[in-house]
Amino acid sequence: MTIAPSAERQQSLASPATDAGSSSAPSSPSRARQSAAEPGPAPLASSAPSSSASSASSASSASSASSEAELLASGEHRLLGNYRQAPFVLEHGRGCELFDTEGRRYLDLCAGVAVSALGHAHPRLTAAIAAQAGRLIHTSNYFYNQENLLLAEELCQKTGFDRAFFCNSGAEANEALLKLARRHFFNRGEAHRYRIVAFHNAFHGRTLGAIALTGTPKYREGFGPPLQGVTHVAYGDVEAVRAAMGPDVAGILVEPVQGEGGVIPGPPGFLAAMRSLADEHGALLLLDEVQTGIGRTGHWLGSHGDDVRGDAAALAKGLGGGFPIGALVLREQLNSALPPGAHGSTYGGGPLASTAARTVLAVIEEDGLCAAATRNGDHLARGLAGIAARHPHLATGERGRGLLRALVLAPGIDPRKALNAARDRGVLLTVAGSDALRFTPPLIISEAQIDEALEKVEIALTEAFA
Structure with missing residues (x-):
């Protein structure tokens, strides 16, 4: 070059x-x-x-x-060779x-x-991060921190959900989404309801749980038997989802637009049909909004463009504006699904990451x-x-x-x-x-x-x- x-x-x-x-x-x-x-x-x-x-x-x-x-x-010489990186250094x-x-x-x-x-x-984001770094960087989740409490309130108001859990990435948010769905039915005495209906060509992250949810075989190859209890069907095919539903289904996991799969929006009415099928079978509608959320598709959530409300959603990417942060947002009735000790994150919702996310949300809103x-x-x-x-x-x-x-x-x-x-x-x-x-x-x-x-x-x- x-x-x-x-x-x-x-x-x-x-x-x-x-x-x-x-x-x-x-x-x-x-x-x-x-x-x-x-x-x-x-x-x-x-x-x-x-x-x-x-x-x-x-x-x-x-x-x-x-x-x-x-x-x-x-x-x-030094980095793990798991990326195909461009031949220059930013x-x-x-x-x-x-x-x-x-x-x-x-x-x-x-x-x-x-x-x-x-x-x-x-300038506003870098100034906010610098100022917060001079006050408080990390506390763990044994204690409340002011920035995280304010972020939870602001994020719930903008997304239309009632509760929030914070982590560090989209994959972690989707892992939390999976655990939330399964534990919700376990707590209700319905441990047999653990199956997730997901989609071919989808992408939900690279952890072992996330690759099981991901409907692209190349991401699972070589990592041993995948997590059981996931059924993949064709994206956009309402009848295929209907056929996959049953008494053991805990939830339907869907991206409003398949990002890694090729930037493929669901066909008109598809997300609304997923809401109806979930309700019909007493299952949860789980939204992967990692790539579509935080203004990317013109709304705070991609699902808002379809006028559909999920039961829980995974967020990350744009939320921190470059600072690592992920989130699970959920309806109030799911709050008891993950009691103390059932799930957690050492770094999730720290003061510095929360400040970054609050600033991103504020700038997106104030600047239209x-x-x-x-x-x-x-x-x-x-x-x-x-x-x-x-x-x-x-x-x-x-x-x-x-x-x-x-x-x-x-x-x-x-x-x-x-x-x-x-x-x-x-x-x-x-x-x-x-x-x-x-x-x-x-x-x-x-x-x-x-x-x-x-x-x-x-x-x-x-x-x-x-």
Whole structure:
């Protein structure tokens, strides 16, 4: 890959708050390979200006950092090789932009896989975390802490649930969801009701319980016999769910939009049908809102867009804006399902994580980011549909909700090659399912940034698959 000159790197790192459009750093890793005739996007101002502290941090890291090659070699030598990571090292970010150790700029339409809801180095979030770190970081759940109590109240008000349990990730939240459902019926003297109806192509995390719930065999391969009592059926098929129901079913577990499975929304009326089937059989409707919640689909929960209320829901990703936190929210009548000692988390709901989550919720509400996700999601959808219309040999369309979107690639188009081509043009995305490029930008993204990303992705695909 092309490496920026050392002097250029130092200039970029020493002044991270410089407007991206006027920065001397190349706007993408492959700038040197682009033709002079390529139309360039308009310069963009930063969505979240960096503080003087971040400037000092960048300058300090520039003076002591190893070279990119040395850092990559260290990663190859020291990190567990369970990820397929891009061949560069990220160093700092601001708003919807990321910069690597060589000063190259990337438009981030990945957002840490739908995590960085407020983008990078959002001044309000970084200030809140810094202030709380100076007061109280950890207490354990043997004691109440003020930030967690306030977060529980605010999260329940926004999601429409009555109680909350806090953990550290989406997988942990789904584990808690599973335990809640099974223990609820056990406590009622119905221990035979432990089966969960879940869906093919779903993804619920990588712990042993979560991979049993996940309806994609590759995530379970090699880890021994899966947890028993899970039935997988076709996503969106109401009759298949009806056929799977029985007196041993504790709950139906469903994503409003299958994220990892390819950004596939449930068909109209599907979630409402799941609510009706659960009620008909006295089972629980369990929602995995890890990827669809916290404004991502234009609502506090993806299920709100369907006007459906679950009995409990798993949350994570955008909730902390990049700070690790997950949550299980539930109806009051399920509160006794997990009494003291039945479940817990050492770190869950700590003061620092709770402060981060409270700040994210406040900014989303005050800045109208749920409405912005709908508005900008529609703009992104139109742009993706336009790419498909102009290049039917490359893409067949788009799908998704809000700012959880995918460009559906045509048969024969390798998603990973497409991903790498977009990355070489300076746009960070992820692959979802077998045929989709996933777009999950920060909720603060502007139309101008979406347009810049779309232009670069279109050029990247036409060049890569010429």
